[in-house]
Amino acid sequence: MDESAAATGTTSPTERPACIAVRGLTMAYGSFVVMRDLNFTVGRGDIFIIMGGSGCGKSTLLRHMIGLIEPAAGEVCYGAFNFTKAGPQARERMLRRFGVLYQAGALWGSMTLAENVGLPLEEFTDLSPNEIRQIAALKLALVGLKGFEDFYPSQISGGMQKRAGLARAMALDPEILFCDEPSSGLDPISSRLLDNLILDLRDNLGATVVVVSHELASILAIGDNSVFLDGESRTMIASGDPKELLAHSTDPRVHRFLTRGADGRRTA
Amino acid sequence: MHCMRVESSALPSSQLSFGRASGETLVLALAGDWRLRPGFASGAAVERELERPPLSRRVAFNAQELGEWDSSLLAFITEVVELCHARDVAVDFSELPSGLKRMVELAEAVPEEKSAHSASIRAPLAARVGAATIAYVQSTGEFVSFLGAVTIALGRFVTGRARYRRVDLMVTIQDCGANAFGIVTLISFLVGTILAFMGAVQLEQFGAAIYVADLVGIGMARDMGAMMTAIIMAGRTGAAFAAQLGTMKVTQEIDALTTMGISPMEFLVAPRVLALILMMPLLCFYSDLMGVLGGAAVGSGVLGLSFTTYFRETFHAVTLGDVLGGVFKSSVYGVIIAIAGCLRGFQCGNNSSAVGDAATSAVVTGIVFIVVACGAFALVFNILGI
Numbered sequence: 001m002d003e004s005a006a007a008t009g010t011t012s013p014t015e016r017p018a019c020i021a022v023r024g025l026t027m028a029y030g031s032f033v034v035m036r037d038l039n040f041t042v043g044r045g046d047i048f049i050i051m052g053g054s055g056c057g058k059s060t061l062l063r064h065m066i067g068l069i070e071p072a073a074g075e076v077c078y079g080a081f082n083f084t085k086a087g088p089q090a091r092e093r094m095l096r097r098f099g100v101l102y103q104a105g106a107l108w109g110s111m112t113l114a115e116n117v118g119l120p121l122e123e124f125t126d127l128s129p130n131e132i133r134q135i136a137a138l139k140l141a142l143v144g145l146k147g148f149e150d151f152y153p154s155q156i157s158g159g160m161q162k163r164a165g166l167a168r169a170m171a172l173d174p175e176i177l178f179c180d181e182p183s184s185g186l187d188p189i190s191s192r193l194l195d196n197l198i199l200d201l202r203d204n205l206g207a208t209v210v211v212v213s214h215e216l217a218s219i220l221a222i223g224d225n226s227v228f229l230d231g232e233s234r235t236m237i238a239s240g241d242p243k244e245l246l247a248h249s250t251d252p253r254v255h256r257f258l259t260r261g262a263d264g265r266r267t268a
Numbered sequence: 269m270h271c272m273r274v275e276s277s278a279l280p281s282s283q284l285s286f287g288r289a290s291g292e293t294l295v296l297a298l299a300g301d302w303r304l305r306p307g308f309a310s311g312a313a314v315e316r317e318l319e320r321p322p323l324s325r326r327v328a329f330n331a332q333e334l335g336e337w338d339s340s341l342l343a344f345i346t347e348v349v350e351l352c353h354a355r356d357v358a359v360d361f362s363e364l365p366s367g368l369k370r371m372v373e374l375a376e377a378v379p380e381e382k383s384a385h386s387a388s389i390r391a392p393l394a395a396r397v398g399a400a401t402i403a404y405v406q407s408t409g410e411f412v413s414f415l416g417a418v419t420i421a422l423g424r425f426v427t428g429r430a431r432y433r434r435v436d437l438m439v440t441i442q443d444c445g446a447n448a449f450g451i452v453t454l455i456s457f458l459v460g461t462i463l464a465f466m467g468a469v470q471l472e473q474f475g476a477a478i479y480v481a482d483l484v485g486i487g488m489a490r491d492m493g494a495m496m497t498a499i500i501m502a503g504r505t506g507a508a509f510a511a512q513l514g515t516m517k518v519t520q521e522i523d524a525l526t527t528m529g530i531s532p533m534e535f536l537v538a539p540r541v542l543a544l545i546l547m548m549p550l551l552c553f554y555s556d557l558m559g560v561l562g563g564a565a566v567g568s569g570v571l572g573l574s575f576t577t578y579f580r581e582t583f584h585a586v587t588l589g590d591v592l593g594g595v596f597k598s599s600v601y602g603v604i605i606a607i608a609g610c611l612r613g614f615q616c617g618n619n620s621s622a623v624g625d626a627a628t629s630a631v632v633t634g635i636v637f638i639v640v641a642c643g644a645f646a647l648v649f650n651i652l653g654i
């Protein structure tokens with residue numbers, strides 16, 4: 001903790017109670033260390049941004065947080081619950097409180113959009129098929145896909161698949177929503193709508209949202225807190241409110257990223 | 269064509285010449301148009317020049333005569349830069365046109381971290397044999413532990429606690445049952461005729477042509493029916509399973525199931541295994557019948573036996589035990605095919621070519637284990653006297 005605060009000098013302490021805590025996390029694929037020594041906390045109700053250059057390990061960090069990959073060292077805790085050390089059943093109970101939007105949408109290809117959104121409802125609630133369909137249609141309408149209930153994922157565009165993926169992630173009104181690059185592949189207007197939707201979710205349902213993003217406009221618009229991963233030094237080099245980082249960060253790498261490389265080598 | 273050759277042979281000398289300047293500097297004078305054509309200048313001449321005494325400590329360029337250029341010049345310069353780096357020779361870009369300089373800088377920028385993607389070094393033969401052996405043992409271990417996980421999932425399935433969609437099960441059953449009838453019919457009939465021909469050549473010499481019916485009947489019922497359906501299904505359904513699950517892995521659909529708390533084992537694997545366990549015996553029995561029909565066709569067409577005689581002889585020779593044994597084997601083969609397919613699908617890497625590899629590997633694994641199982645059955649059935 002101290003280390004990362006020292007690295008940025010701009011860390012603003014989160015006032016809200018910690019909801020997710022990542023401690024000493026080292027991520028590796030076999031002997032290839034992607035990132036080491038990640039330490040940060042996500043406050044309840046925050047919109048937390050994971051940012052960094054492409055290929056630096058943002059998706060990998062997300063996959064660690066939801067337990068798809070086991071850490072090489074360190075742990076991920078949700079409140080007082082140690083997710084890394086928990087057994088499979090306790091983990092599964094925890095997983096039901098998550099919603100995940102994958103980078104490519106990851107809709108199940110053999111099911112229609114309504115069935116995709118309805119599956120979690122079918123599995124984990126006692127709703128009747130009619131009620132399930134109604135809720136699925138509502139969630140799809142929320143992401144702007146009204147009328148596409150009976151389409152198959154292969155029949156809609158990539159951006160629409162992404163939005164349908166978000167509808168599915170929201171199906172069970174999750175406490176924590178994880179989104180991997182929600183606005184990539186979307187036009188500026190849809191991407192803005194998606195940002196607003198994420199804000200609404202947080203404000204109205206009290207969800208905590210973890211977003212992987214390198215879309216500057218959206219980072220600055222919705223982020224309450226963030227962590228900046230650096231691919232070269234293989235660790236986090238800054239954390240805090242992205243707007244503060246933009247205004248006060250002295251680290252050239254962070255600054256370059258948040259100003260779209262305006263002080264990069266082209267003008268140097 | 270002719271014109272091209274003249275030009276390309278003239279390339280290096282006209283485009284590139286060497287000069288020496290003070291301070292042990294080698295000056296590369298670039299001239300004329302540099303176009304991406306066969307035989308564009310390579311670094312070999314520069315390498316020779318660098319190695320000739322007096323040794324240069326610095327390389328500079330002279331681009332006053334340079335005309336049009338494209339990536340060929342860029343490729344040449346980056347090659348020169350690498351040659352110089354290897355010899356601790358400094359490179360001076362200051363005389364290059366600014367656009368070219370920028371491109372060279374881009375190409376020379378610090379490369380991506382490569383430690384994870386280090387180029388595979390070709391190991392000596394013994395090491396490769398060792399690695400392959402270890403991999404083989406590991407793959408057997410994976411197969412067995414996957415079998416265990418599938419058994420647990422099937423247990424939950426049978427007790428009605430598994431999460432799956434009935435429609436998925438039905439679609440899979442249709443796909444590996446009804447839709448496979450055509451190919452099973454064709455292959456089994458042909459295998460029946462082949463068995464009959466092979467037997468006929470020998471048996472006719474002893475005037476015992478009628479025993480062709482015994483040969484075909486027993487052969488199909490005990491082994492060939494189960495074996496042929498298994499191989500057909502390994503190629504057809506095993507590969508399809510691997511490709512389906514592999515694609516779901518690539519598109520993160522399996523991750524989406526996992527994080528939703530739905531076990532992919534129950535949701536995806538159990539219905540597929542069950543479908544094959546149920547359908548293989550039916551297909552196998554059907555294959556037996558088709559084989560016998562094929563034999564009968566040869567018997568009546570070539571050997572002049574009547575259908576009645578042929579079938580009476582077949583029923584006389586083949587016992588219920590033979591048929592049940594074969595049908596039982598086919599069910600086991602079904603489990604092997606489904607598990608090989610699903611396992612390879614789950615192990616699929618995360619790109620599209622990995623899906624193809626997974627499908628291939630599923631077929632190979634399936635057939636290898638089927639043949640091994642067939643041998644084991646032969647041994648056990650022999651000991652038990654079945």
Ligand SMILES: Nc1ncnc2c1ncn2[C@@H]1O[C@H](COP(=O)(O)OP(=O)(O)O)[C@@H](O)[C@H]1O
Pocket residue numbers: 029034053054055056057058059060061384618
């Ligand atoms: N399954 C994998 N096996 C090995 N290396 C991987 C795997 N997935 C990703 N990587 C590597 O890990 C690094 C981070 O990837 P990722 O987390 O997807 O980056 P991004 O920040 O763009 O989301 C990359 O260098 C990538 O090559």
Ligand SMILES: [Mg+2]
Pocket residue numbers: 058059060103180
């Ligand atoms: Mg990513």
